[in-house]
Amino acid sequence: MVQQGGPNIRIGVAGLGPAFTNMMRELAAYPHGKVTAAADVRQRGLDKFASEWGGETFTTVEEMCASPNVDVVYVLTPDRFHAEHAIAAAEHGKHIILDKPMGQSLEECDRIIEAVERNHVRVVVGHSQSLDQPIIKMAEVVNSGQIGKPIMIHTSFFSDWVYRPRAAEELDPALGGGIVRRQGPIQVDIARMMGGGMVRSARAMTSVADSNRPVEGSMVAYLEFEDSTPATLVYSGYGHFDSTLHTWGVGLQGFEVDASKHGQARKLLRDFTPEDEWAHKEETRYGGTKVGQTPHRGPDKRHAFFGVTVVECEHGSVRQSPSGLTIYGNDEIEELPVSAGEEYGDRYTTSELNLLREAIANDAPPRLHGPRWAKATQEVIFGILDSAAQRKEVYFQHQVPFTGF
Numbered sequence: 001m002v003q004q005g006g007p008n009i010r011i012g013v014a015g016l017g018p019a020f021t022n023m024m025r026e027l028a029a030y031p032h033g034k035v036t037a038a039a040d041v042r043q044r045g046l047d048k049f050a051s052e053w054g055g056e057t058f059t060t061v062e063e064m065c066a067s068p069n070v071d072v073v074y075v076l077t078p079d080r081f082h083a084e085h086a087i088a089a090a091e092h093g094k095h096i097i098l099d100k101p102m103g104q105s106l107e108e109c110d111r112i113i114e115a116v117e118r119n120h121v122r123v124v125v126g127h128s129q130s131l132d133q134p135i136i137k138m139a140e141v142v143n144s145g146q147i148g149k150p151i152m153i154h155t156s157f158f159s160d161w162v163y164r165p166r167a168a169e170e171l172d173p174a175l176g177g178g179i180v181r182r183q184g185p186i187q188v189d190i191a192r193m194m195g196g197g198m199v200r201s202a203r204a205m206t207s208v209a210d211s212n213r214p215v216e217g218s219m220v221a222y223l224e225f226e227d228s229t230p231a232t233l234v235y236s237g238y239g240h241f242d243s244t245l246h247t248w249g250v251g252l253q254g255f256e257v258d259a260s261k262h263g264q265a266r267k268l269l270r271d272f273t274p275e276d277e278w279a280h281k282e283e284t285r286y287g288g289t290k291v292g293q294t295p296h297r298g299p300d301k302r303h304a305f306f307g308v309t310v311v312e313c314e315h316g317s318v319r320q321s322p323s324g325l326t327i328y329g330n331d332e333i334e335e336l337p338v339s340a341g342e343e344y345g346d347r348y349t350t351s352e353l354n355l356l357r358e359a360i361a362n363d364a365p366p367r368l369h370g371p372r373w374a375k376a377t378q379e380v381i382f383g384i385l386d387s388a389a390q391r392k393e394v395y396f397q398h399q400v401p402f403t404g405f
Contacts, residue, residue: 009357012037012070012094014061014085015077016045016286019099023076024286030353033072039064045287061085065092072356075099078169079176083108086123090115095360096123097352100185101381102374104176106398109375116371122359124366125374126352129252129306130189134320137338138311139193139404141318147327148314153194153231155187157307159252161237162210162217163265165272165280171215178215179237180206180385186306188380189369191223191231194311197376197402198226201395204384209238221384226399233384235307239266247305248322254304303338368404376400 011033013020017040027035037056038049046057058064061081065073065088073089074097075082083103089096096116102125103109116123129135142150161179169175176182192199204221208214218236225231244250244257251257269277283290303322310319316329324338352369359366376399383394 007071007357007360009033009095009353009360010036010069010071012039012056012064012067012073014039014064014073014075014089016040016042016049017076017078018284019076020286021284021291023074026351026353027074032357033353036069037064037067040286042285042287045285048287062088065089065094070094072097079181080104080169083112086112087115090119090121090123093119093121095121095356097356098123098125098374100125100127100374101176101181102185102371102378104181106375106379106382109371109378113371113375122356122364122366123371124352124356124359125369125371125377127186127189127369127374127377128352129186129304130193131351131355131368132304132306134303134324134338135190135193135306135309136404137336138309138318138320138325139402141325141327141336142194142311142313143196143402147316147318147329150194150229150311150313152312153191153229153309154234154311155190155231155307155309156234156243157183157187158236158241158243159307160239160242160263160265162213162215163237163239163269165269165277165284166213167278167281168274171213173215178206178217179235180216180219180381180388183235183237184219184221184233184381184384185374185377187233187235188223188377188384190306190309191233192373192377192380193402193404194309195223195225195229195231195402196227197373198399199376199380199396200224200226200399201393202380202383202387203393204387205391206385206388216385216388219384219388221387223380239263243305243307246308247320250303250305250322252304252306372400373402 035053039058039061040046050057072095075085076099077085086096086098170177201224202221206216206219209217217238221233223231249256316327318325318327325336327334355366355368379396379398387394
């Protein structure tokens with residue numbers, strides 16, 4: 001029998017950058033754990049952490065992993081350090097939440113899996129937006145067969161991702177920069193959850209449309225599952241069309257987006273030198289002067305939209321709605337409400353925090369987003385990049401089925 005819940009957990013945060021600032025409210029509100037430590041190379045961030053959170057501070061992740069006051073290491077460091085820091089946590093017997101992407105190669109993914117299994121710890125890989133409640137519910141509806149077998153899957157997102165202020169490493173493909181590596185795992189996860197997990201092959205193309213931002217800024221990928229179900233993944237980060245025009249004006253954080261701010265990110269960069277941009281990015285890290293505040297959950301909070309996902313099945317289609325899901329059946333349209341959750345309620349049912357806590361309680365791999373699932377997602381990401389570079393279909397060998405329900 002699966003045990004829900006589990007022990008309260010003591011969390012050590014590896015990396016106090018923008019990813020941490022995006023998670024602060026959830027970490028502070030989480031009722032079943034406490035942030036007790038942080039590691040970062042910036043003393044300014046560590047000083048603010050000690051003042052605001054009252055936990056231990058360390059200048060290396062390895063030192064934090066050795067702390068007896070940490071049960072779980074939340075890896076939010078730059079992508080090129082994910083494998084190194086996840087392995088360090090495992091070697092110290094700590095459980096892990098690992099921000100996406102899992103690793104920058106399949107070899108890195110294998111090294112993480114080996115360390116986790118040898119040290120008998122648990123890891124959840126945080127493709128966060130694929131854990132949004134409507135996406136989870138959509139996967140449940142599709143996999144249940146209630147509207148028949150899926151025959152077509154589509155997910156798309158248009159944003160200004162390319163033109164948001166970036167550190168130099170984020171604009172270097174060799175260090176993991178670009179839409180495919182940074183954002184692609186979320187779309188691949190969503191498609192795999194709807195299609196059963198087992199991707200047979202990929203055919204894709206990417207683009208670099210701005211020589212001043214020399215990383216892939218858009219992609220179109222065609223995936224084919226083992227059972228022949230096709231899926232299309234579309235992403236553009238060039239800040240022209242915006243997906244909120246398809247999602248009732250509601251954006252990634254679940255709040256209405258001000259259409260008058262179209263092109264704001266690009267306009268900001270026009271007056272920046274590279275040094276200005278890097279300095280601006282530095283100020284968005286914890287302890288900086290441009291750390292934004294995530295709005296409180298309230299009556300204007302809607303479901304978050306990582307673009308649009310539509311699944312066409314034999315007897316109907318399903319997509320997100322402002323209140324949950326809409327199912328377009330043979331004879332009628334059904335609105336299926338899905339709770340957005342409250343600060344201390346079911347919002348956390350499938351969050352990375354509760355998935356890991358549940359896995360610890362059950363002494364078993366997490367039911368969603370475990371390491372072998374994450375490796376399979378990364379295999380598809382690398383396949384998309386290889387297909388685009390070689391202009392050919394790429395086949396996969398390390399896929400695992402979706403068994404979340």
